[in-house]
Amino acid sequence: MFRLLSIEFHKLKYNRASKVLSIIYFGLLTSIALIAAIKFEFGNFKLHLAEAGIFNFPYIWHFNTFIAAILKFFLLLVIVSMMSNEYSYKTLKQNLIDGLSKKEFILSKFYTVIAFSLISTVFVFVVSLILGFFYSDYNEFSIIFSDLEYLLAFFIKLLGFFSFGLFLGILIKRSAFAVAGMLVWFIGESIFKGYLYWSFRGEKIPSEKVDSIMQFLPLEAMSNLIKEPFSKLGAIRSAANTMGEAFTKSYDVEFLTILIVLFWTFIFIFSSYKLLEKRDL
Template sequence: MLRLLTIEFHKLKYNKASKILSIIYFGLLTSIALIAAIKFEFGSFKIHLADAGIFNFPYIWHFNTYIASILKFFLLLVIVSMMSNEYSYKTLKQNLIDGLSKKEFILSKFYAVIAFAAVSTVFVFIVSLVLGLIYSDYNEFAIIVSDLEYLVAFFIKLVGFFSFGLFLGILVKRSAFAVGAMFVWLIIESIFKGFLYWQFQGSDNSGDKVDSIMQFLPLEAMANLIKEPFSRLGAVRSAANTMGEIFTKSYSVDFLNVLIVSFWTFIFIFLSYKLLLKRDL
């Protein structure tokens, strides 16, 4: 494993675009801290986001992993460019000539995916922990370590998403087309979701029926791992209660979603390997 990872990071070391994108990505993750400085003023109404509870433990684990997951597209570009460069610079063929098997080649890419996801998770953990220790109203150890499953969900989400990107990179061989294919798939899932709503319109619990089907599609499953955290805020709930709205939404990490994303991750890596086996290099 270490040998294969070394090969991958040696390639990335000399890829200027990948280094710039990685720096931008981790820079943006760090910039989550800037949210603490944001203040809104509407006449006599003033709100300071840091005082609104977004950095309170354990809510911060949910909030930061959700925000950080939005930025994953920067690392997706690194993943797909890794594959396009293999074809552009003929390094894939050279690796195979030098004795690397196709299985080892795919594993080296998958290990790189896991490494990127793991480093991102640790980075978000450190940023969140520091922000929480500075701004949180609750600093008891038991509260700090609760809801850490959002970090696990974040890691699984990144591995699944990057594995999808890796598969598309092998499939179309060009990074721009691979990213485009990802957005096309997103549009397809969105159209299919709209079709389901049309099919179930007028029936009882139509939204639940649509969700029960959509949860098995890859991007929807990844999105379901970390649900939006904003309606979980006390201020939002209080405002909703004054208008007669009651939130019954579950924000927990569903084990079924973890299994679905893990299954799709396996499928993407397996298909990548099979595609490489059949392809004439």
């Protein structure tokens, strides 16, 4: 494992674009702290996000993982360019000539995906912990380390997303087209979701039937791992209650969703191996 990882990181070390994108990504993760400085003023209404409780334990785990997950596209570019460079610079062929099997080659890429996902998760954990100690009103040990399942969901979300990117990189061979392929898939899922709403328009609660079908699609499943945290804030709920609205939404990380994303991760990696195995290099 470590031998395969060292090969991949050696390649990334001399890839300037990958280094720049990685620095930007982790820089943006750090910049989550800047949210604390955001203030809104509308007449007599004043809102300071840090004081609104977004960095309170344990809510911070939910909020920060949701925000950090939006930034995953920067590392996606690293993953797909990492694969396209193998074809462009013919390092894939050279690795196989030097004795690396196709299985080991795919494993080296998958180990890199795991490493990026794990490093990102640890990074978000550290940043969140520091912000929480600065801004949280609750610092009891039991509160600080509750709801850590959002970090697990974040790791699995990145793992599935980057595995999808790796598969597209192998399938399409060009990073720009691979990213475009991801966008086309997202649009396809969105169109299918719209079609389902149209099909169930006569039902009493069409959204439940639509969600029960859409949850099995890869990008939708990844999205469902960490649901939006904003309506969970006390200020938002209070405002909704004054307007007669009640929230019944579940924000839990669901075990079924984890299994679905892990299943798709396996499919993407296995398909990548089979594709490489059959392809004439």
